[in-house]
Amino acid sequence: MLKKFYKIIIVPYTLFLLYLMFFGMDRSQYEDNQITVEPVLSTIKFIHNTIELKYIVTIVFGNIIMFMPFGFLGWILPGLKDLKALLYTFVSSIIIVEALQYFTRMGMFEVDDIILNTFGVYLGWLLRGFIEKRFKSLLI
Template sequence: MLKKFYKIIIVPYTLFLLYLMFLGMGRFQYEDHQITIKPVFSTLEFIHNSIDPRSILIIVLGNIIMFIPFGFLGWIFQPLEDLKTLLYSFVSTIIIVEALQYFTRMGIFEVDDIILNTFGVYLGWLLRLLIEKRFSRSVL
């Protein structure tokens, strides 16, 4: 049952997430192409310079939490049950999305986003394993 629900909800969820990444949350088109390629340091700098803890939660934790559902893609595509295949596929896809943000100027190509999003997928994969071990096939 859980797998069936996931199969129904993942496409609209993905579309919603793409909307947020390109148009939502007050996004606008930058005048220039923006890129941040200092892994981890740019996020630490953002946290250090931010006076609003809510912004830190939304940006940093949001980039992790919003991608947890993609760790369950193995329920739909059997090859993605394997962590290596899942992460390779996801990183390839998120790089394309970040590049689209860069080329359309509707966002910033950020290496930290790739890292945080991938960590979210990894957490989702671990959660999927936990759920599968914890519950019988009848629940899934």
């Protein structure tokens, strides 16, 4: 049942996420191309310079949680059950998306986004393994 639901929801979910990444959250086109390549340091600076906790939670944890569903891709693409194959495919894909944000100026190319998004995929992969071991009866 869960696998069927996942098959139905993952494409619209991906399209929704792409919409958010390019057009959502009052996003507008930057004057110049933007890039942030300081791994982890830019996120620490963001947390330090942000007064409201809700922005920190939305940006940092959102970048992790919103990408967890991609850790389940092995349910519909058996070649992506293996963590190495999943992460290789995901990192390649998210770099393309980040580059598109950069070239269209509808966002920034941010290394931290790649790291946080990939961590979310990894957590999703762990959760998928847990669900497969613990709740076999729900998987069809």
